[in-house]
Amino acid sequence: MNKLVLLAVAGVLASGAPAAAQSSEKLDAAALAKIRDEGMNRSKVMETAFYLTDVSGPRLANSDGLKRANEWAKKQLTQYGLANANIEAWGDFGRGWDIEKSYVAMTAPYYHTMVGAPKAWTPSTPGALRLPVVVVKAATTAADLDQYKGQLRGKIVVMNVPTPPKTSTDPDLRRYSDEELKKLMEPAPPRPGVTTPDAAALATRRTMAELRTKTAEMLISEGAAAVLSARGGIYGTFNTTNGAPYAADAKPVLPEIEMTIEDQLRLIRLVEAGIPVEVEMETKTRFQSQDLKGYNVVAEIPGTDRKLKSEVVMLGGHIDSWHAATGATDNAAGCAVMMEAVRILKATGLKPRRTIRIALWGEEEQGLHGSRNYVKNNFGDPATMKLLPAHEKLTAYFNLDNGGGKIRGIYAQGNEAIAPIFSEWLKPFNDLGATTVTLRNTGSTDHVAFDAVGLPGFQFIQDGLDYFPQTHHTNQDTYDRLIADDLKQASVVVASFVYNAAMRDQKLPRKALPTVPKAQ
């Protein structure tokens, strides 16, 4: 899931029971039983997840790990019997970046290995550094930066942490209760946080962003050697993000390691108590600029109905991840489920009428690039709403990218006509906990690109498990977090939705096209 703010727009109630009367979905019970049997009893989803995570490794945009995963996925989809498997460029992305060494320890007042990883796209240290530490606080005015003049040369800068970690009284593993699912079906409550910020708030935001840039520039001009920082996390878990732009012509930044907040705060407390602190650190990162393109992996199960096979049902999830773990819940889980769904459809020998196309998106974490550009290249441009011929041919896109939790339902994205259909489609899986259709929108995943040009694009409702705050974009998003039963269930539900969409006499109903061109 991308870091963009989740947009939840108010929708109206869409429940299975009252909707049933309006729906006349013909479901192929025998086919659905085959799908369920294959997915539940001969699942390969954990094996797929293992290859995407442990074997491929971290899959940062345009990294070696992502290339390994793309190659493996293409080969595997071909082995499943899919056609036209391809790693296709979606356009220009930026530099590749991989970690070759990461080590950080406090060496005075005593030795303590610290836990961290280089921020994405930050450069190497010039060998191993062993230097005194200075704490730099976030500036609120430009004058705040003056105090560091002449203080930073040859030092490792520890950025101050605004808030200490707070132990939670919530359980780590969370599933939707019936009550919560019911609430999710109600229109989304108004969210005071998403009102348009006023001029003063915008100005403050701009000032803070400028100050962050100024601070980064000052660290370089004052001769600081490297930076240590931390954001969130607890008990050895830390969050990761990029520390520099990935553009080929990006300005230089300092080497920077993102650490656990516990390690960071110990350094800060010691420095603030006047105790000299020394840190040893070494990062070695490798950039590549030979291939600046971004890629998606696509493959097809060709349709078998003469009239309908030119129409397409799509399913997908993003295959890229952050770099300090192996992106298991974000989003090897979604990709493994989607790959398993097409494997199930091939293994059952079912003959879908429409063509089914799987897409494993690249560069989602850097701004939904893979899906946005795929949509722009194939279906239409949301900025101009100029549509391409294939726009007419896509019946739906189904996405999975809310962690490793099983499917509890689907967000209908305000598509009132589709809600009762989805309610019918969920019925055979009500006993597996998949029950809920909400008209609410959800954001931050690749279905948004489809929705933006008026195509039916959907993200499923998933149990949260430990996605927030433990695994999402942290160093602990590893294979260990995946629960086989959840992924099996999701594979079966997705396979059935895709199959139903491929078999339906009519294409799925659409919302009205966006009338106002949307800014990307």
Next chain:
Amino acid sequence: MNKLVLLAVAGVLASGAPAAAQSSEKLDAAALAKIRDEGMNRSKVMETAFYLTDVSGPRLANSDGLKRANEWAKKQLTQYGLANANIEAWGDFGRGWDIEKSYVAMTAPYYHTMVGAPKAWTPSTPGALRLPVVVVKAATTAADLDQYKGQLRGKIVVMNVPTPPKTSTDPDLRRYSDEELKKLMEPAPPRPGVTTPDAAALATRRTMAELRTKTAEMLISEGAAAVLSARGGIYGTFNTTNGAPYAADAKPVLPEIEMTIEDQLRLIRLVEAGIPVEVEMETKTRFQSQDLKGYNVVAEIPGTDRKLKSEVVMLGGHIDSWHAATGATDNAAGCAVMMEAVRILKATGLKPRRTIRIALWGEEEQGLHGSRNYVKNNFGDPATMKLLPAHEKLTAYFNLDNGGGKIRGIYAQGNEAIAPIFSEWLKPFNDLGATTVTLRNTGSTDHVAFDAVGLPGFQFIQDGLDYFPQTHHTNQDTYDRLIADDLKQASVVVASFVYNAAMRDQKLPRKALPTVPKAQ
């Protein structure tokens, strides 16, 4: 808290209300108010905890960090105005050991820094190693070891992990509910787990221990270069223990790093899938054998009553810790509270009739050595029940070592006469959540040494918070885990108990002396 099994022996109900009639405790309300005011409004407990944890560092038995903490505590207690502050040897312990470098990463099939620390008392690697990995499973028969013959030379051995981490549905932060406290006052339920094991079970245990020794010997004789292992923990937290005896004449072992279970399992999964795995690791550990003694820190507030000042009230906790964190909840918290309690008593200017003696125990984590030997040297030997003159003079020992949680009551250790007295003593702090006296025993802390020779030794009941499983003996037992309000409350309750015991006309009632000599 030591790793020995917690012993909870059945006791009978001891509640405040019904006991009140039997008690005629004269409490000095004005003195208690002063204690409360000083402890709540001018607390130094977090500052003390900071010096014990962040500033001193890890405090493994006979390490440099423990020496720093001992020195600081002695100085600080003297500054508080205590008399006779001393770091006194309790006897022979074994070698000192400190970490000077710890680095471990997977370097093939791709680079991934791993999270771990050398097991205590393991040797250094000969510089940085970069070697292939082989997985060794726990042997259940001697024949199991044969398969590794000729397979281990020049390899890094990854010990197999029996169980993957399991995300909990319990909250991380736990406090006793009223219901749970009520239950704690009932006699402990019979515990099937603590029945004497039968001959077959004992034989199996012996065999398993022998197999572990044989495995360790085989790793050396087969020429393995180093070991990686893991036990429990989740989300980047790992447990630590010793990897070799601390005895000066201990047999050599291999360098060994204890890691997060996530990192360990990734290596194992890759190896088992037939993918070549390479690990880079470097540990540098420093042994010292100049001073093999163990130490306790003691200091006194001399009594002011001519007749009673030869009698002593003791309070304490262990100051040593494990080595991968700074032992904040185990047990800087307990020491900080005890030091704060005596600071409060000095700051209030109260004049205790009996002498108050604080003891910060060394080497608890290696077998309650500091307190056991102190008791043996000063009060009597539990093996022979030969008692020394000071045995008669000790009115009570109060211990704190169940994490950083506030005090909810006290374990009366089967002392029926003392229960109603403690109930009275808790009353002024009922509003702070300290309410419960249980006759149950608790074990695994330093009060056990006193109880073993028939002295009134007690451990308080404390809220569990995140002690299990997050902080107890893990790499995440850091200052960040401490909650100021909890430690302030505990300091005030302890100061009042110690003060009451020092002022009481009579010594506190004792249980009958153990009649059968106990094995240490």
